Amino acid sequence: MSGKRIAVYPGTFDPMTNGHMDIISRATRITDHLIIGMAINPSKSPMFSLEERTAMVTDEIAPLQGRHGCTLEVVTFEGLLMHFVTKVNATMIVRGLRAVSDFEFEFQMTGMNAHLNSEVETVFLMASERHQFIASSLVKEIARLDGEVKSFVSAPISEALKKRVIEEQAAK
Helix, strand or coil, X not given: CCCCCEEEEEECCCCXXXXXXXXXXXHCCCCCEEEEEEEECCCCCCCCCHHHHHHHHHHHHHHHCXXXXXXXXXXXXXXXXXXXXXXXXXXXXXXXXXXXXXXXXXXXXXXXXHHHCCCCEEEEXXXXXXXXXXXXXXXXXXXXXXXXXXXXXXXXHHHHHHHHHHHHHHHX
């Protein structure tokens, strides 16, 4: 894929939200190949397994394949993001910003990443106003408290959340 603008959009996507989809959809306008980097983070306790999250994200992004000439791919990675970015020959990291609090954290991360590899640019996309408040952690909490999450995630993910909550409650 030499000569193509390759970008990585990293995250745990537990679960994939409409906010994530908005960022991915908009990122197809600025890159030729977007890799959704599915992070393996041992310090987090995800609701869904890596395999489940990978399958969900793959299904969710399928309708965007080829949009604006951009190809999409889901790749899992563990360890330092910059090592992964280098491994996949990306020159850009795409990040979504929802609020000022996101900016502070992302600003620090961008500085550290630039120090590690100055050839990689970080591009921030502001969350659309209708998605600014969506966070995966809040979606999971709402689902666990028997709230309605259909306006935050797709129908298949809403169903997966309901099923997982029932499984968690049965295991208690």
